[in-house]
Amino acid sequence: MITKDTSIGVIGMGLLGGSYLKGFKKAGYCRLTGVDRDEKAVAYALESGLAEKASSDPSVIADCDIVISALYPHVFVKWIEENQKYLKAGCLLTDVTGVKRSVIDEISRILRSDVEFIACHPMAGREYKGIRFADETRFENANYIIVPTGKNTEEALQTASEIAGILKFGNIAVLSPEEHDRMIGFVSQLTHVIAVSLMNMSDNSSLAEYTGDSFRDLTRIARINEDLWPELFVLNKDYLVEQIDGFVREMKQFRDMIENEDLEGMKQKLILSTERRKAFD
């Protein structure tokens, strides 16, 4: 159980790591430690009082009961390889990684046996980078997905739920790594590939004055972190490519209906999409 005495460490004080620190601090938790290789992020965390301790030296994490990695996936794995010696025996390790199968496999393979890892995904990304954009209210109404494996203890699951509660996530769900990655491939990764492709397909700057809500809604997420997302796409490529192929098939079917002037076929498609979308409102 997390108490006000629990010492919480965050590795990687970017947008999400910084938001975790802000969220815990706002909720009255003071034993907060931040690690970042960027000295500017460290200085910001100390000067703004976001963390009690912060350093670019990973050993600062040594007394933490809970350690949250907010690193990019490959950096997270490398960090554990190099620095897990500093983790306190019996501490709980969790993360924020946006795809889960590969990171769970890799961390499970290398992690010390006296540290438990429970994978979590706060669905609360934004198009900006860096601790200065950290914002604890970002988590309100957001989804927090816990992605346990058979090796996780009940206690770890409980602690992960408590973290989501403290940070005021709107919805907590538990999914298997496969369920998580399939869902993310559809609701998040496919939608970003669509937005980027729509934005990139032609030089449309001359059309800016005519774009109404439709175009703006569909391309909002075309502003995207160019370092993080390609890595996430590749780590989920089997599911994501399957989703893209399914979507392209559906687009082509509709395209052929237009070409063949199949008014009734299109009408049925629009009735279906209207019905389905209503269920989301």
Added chain:
Amino acid sequence: MITKDTSIGVIGMGLLGGSYLKGFKKAGYCRLTGVDRDEKAVAYALESGLAEKASSDPSVIADCDIVISALYPHVFVKWIEENQKYLKAGCLLTDVTGVKRSVIDEISRILRSDVEFIACHPMAGREYKGIRFADETRFENANYIIVPTGKNTEEALQTASEIAGILKFGNIAVLSPEEHDRMIGFVSQLTHVIAVSLMNMSDNSSLAEYTGDSFRDLTRIARINEDLWPELFVLNKDYLVEQIDGFVREMKQFRDMIENEDLEGMKQKLILSTERRKAFD
């Protein structure tokens, strides 16, 4: 020039026709006439005081100086064929049709020589149908596109601009029929085909609880008028099919980058889409 004495008629009192009447009325114009084959819409317009005169009999339009068709494209052409005899000599006819080349061709071919038609497109559709959803504030900040041909008079262009001003459209633009249809094929029709295809590609109801802003933004316009849009798609099929093909090509290129784990290629795509999207903010 439109004055408070100008008699304005609206044919088809649905969502848009009703919004025109509401907008004119709000702006202090009282000589308003509505025509609709649906007696319920006629009764609503009279009872709510939206129109001074309203009827299912098209001859009620006979004293109007300006006549606005808010009918579906094929209904508009048929209406003119059957009822243009009731139009006052010298009156100005305009419309709201979402694609322009075909409707301009057809109306020009059949219209009486003593009536001028100037094509206009208020980009202010919604997913609802019917006069009860009419809303004059819908036009605020929206685009009003005037689509003249070489046959239009300066006076008609001026009157079309005045209509947009009275209804408080945010932006008035003048485009040729080809420019208009190409632009609409991209910013409006393609985006609706994408939203519908994303919504329809799989039964995703079980994922509703995980959908964040991205999925909701991309599918909002999947609630769509199933009678109107197939007709608009077919009337613009050359441009629309070309846009769909271009979009699908871009999706496939990105898909192959994922498959080939081309991180650098994807990064360049995301940098481009981010740059372009920024220009819209």
